[in-house]
Each structure stands twice: as C-alpha cells, then as structure tokens.
Amino acid sequence: MGMTLTPWAAPDPASHAPLGQLAGVMRTIPAALITTVDSTGIMHTRLLPNTNTDCHRELHFLAPGDMPIVAEVRKRPDVLVTFSRPGSDRFIVVHGSARIERDLDLVERLWHPAIASWFPAGEDEAALVVLTIAVDGVEVWD
C-alpha cells in the first residue's frame, strides 16, 4: 500500500500552521466516522455528517440526543474521528476527548440544509445535541 504518516501531522496543539492545510480538504468531506467505546470495552463506529471545516482545537458534530453515542461519550470521552475523502485514499484520523453540549445557539450555527436529511426529525433542532471533541492529535494518512 505504501502508506506513510505524513510529517505534518501535528499532535502539538501549539503549532496549528500545518493543520491549516487541512481546511480545504475538510470542506470536501461530507461525513465522518466516530468511534467510541462502550462500558463493556466494545468499540462502536457511527457515521455523522461533517459540520467542520478545520480541526484546530475542537470538532463539532450534531447528533440526535437519544443516540447511544451520547451515553457512551459520557462514560468514556476518548474518541476517534475518521474523515475519509470520497474518491481518494487519503484520510484523517483525529484523536480527542468528547463532551456533550446542549447548546441551541451552537446547534443553529452548525445547522445546514444539506445535513437535514441526516436527521429524520427535520427542523426539530431541540432534539439535537452538539458533540464537541477537543482535539488531542491529528494523523493524516495518504
């Protein structure tokens, strides 16, 4: 496969400059796989629409409030987010610790008509929560 960890993966939060290059890539990625661990140690991966354009400090995702991911994140905040670009072999893995926020202002800011089809409840934004992931490290694999 010839895959290498590119040197501009920056786990150091002090230097964000290399991550700026990711901004253009992140815009083209429609969805992200979020891996959590439940209380029995089994990993679960779910697909959520991408509402992020960069991965500097925090990632935000919208999720239905009754999704099992909410309970799992409360117990074990350590998560893994995988962005893979359609049609290419490049993918971005973000390590971080997640928390759940019930912030309607933030929900409205993140809401976009393009992601409406992801949530059957439609405009019922009150049922949505924000999954905020504080970024610990980013790996880019080509």
Added chain:
Amino acid sequence: MAQAYEFAQRDEIQLPFGGIEGRASARTPNQAPVPGSGLRSPTLRLLGDDDDGVERKPGLWAGMVELGRWAAHALRVAMWATPTAGECLHADPSTLRGLIRTSRIALLTTRDRCGKLHTRPMAPTRRLFDGEIWFATPDADPLLDHVRARAPVQVTYLDRETNRSLVLNGVARVCQRATHGAGIAAMMPRRPKATAISFIRVDVMSADVWE
C-alpha cells in the same frame, strides 16, 4: 460392490426425502443388482464414510457440504449484524464480501493498555471472507501489545468507489504463523528472514455498513 448391493437392499424403506425414494422405485425391488452393471456410484450417501472404495462423481457432495457451511455462516453473520442508526445497513454476506474485495484500505482500530484508541491502515488481504480476517505486521509493532492487552478490535474498510464504510467488530489474536490459505502470502516481504513477522487473526462478530 458390497456397498452398492447394500444400497439396493434398502429399496423398500420409506425415506423422508424424495430423491432417494424416486431413484429406488425406478428399479424392481426383487431384482438383485448385477455387479458392475448398475449403481456404480451412489450420488447420495446417508452415512459419512469416505473410505468405502466406491467411485462417485467428484466434488458434488463436497460442493453441497460447502454450500451448506457457507449458508450457515451467512445466516450467522446476518443475525449478528447490529444496525445502530438511520444510515446503517444490515450487512448481508454478499455486500460484505463485495466491500472487502473492492476496498483498498483496511483500518485496524485497537485500544492500548491505557484504553486509548489507535487506528492504522493495514494491507487488506485478497481472500474470500469467511468470518476471519488476517493481517501481518512486524514483531516490533506496538499494535501487537494492544491486541494482547485488549482483544476486541474493529476493522473498517473504506470503499472509495461507492463511498461506503464497512465496520466489523471482532476479537483479535496474535498468531506466530498463519494458517494455510490465509491469503497473506502476497504481502509477505521478499526476504522473510530479515524481519520477524507476526500475524493477527480477527474473528468477526458483527458487521455494519455505513453510507
């Protein structure tokens, strides 16, 4: 021809399935089979005894057994698949096999001793999926320690053509040698002695397809 004769003696016995009964009624019950003339190969056998010296059409029975095994496995995989949310599909075996075959990236996600999640791409094996997945990695890889510490792992196949992701949950084990036909001969290094290689065998427990 002892076997064939014994077979003919059972003509009167009513058997629960039609195939053997239809075959038996085609002959008159009182007529003893002439050695070497008929009934040379019983295509259906009721008892599993391979060393009876009877010629039979090669592969037919073995094929049926294989088909049965495959169907049982397919059912098992389908029943274990756990859909979790709206866009998650039930991974039927043909979808599963197709995605494994066409995906160019297999991500192996493990947890280290502290519980931190790690993921890395592995070379996918070109092998018909039958419930287990094999990976090869150098002995010095910390991935092996993760697997020894915490066996539940996840394998994610990313299919760039259809933009679908196949997420497999399973239990991993470190093996010193791969079983025959594990499909990893192709990705072995040219000089196997130069680096010591260990193998990871993942027994898949559930499958989800996301798109």
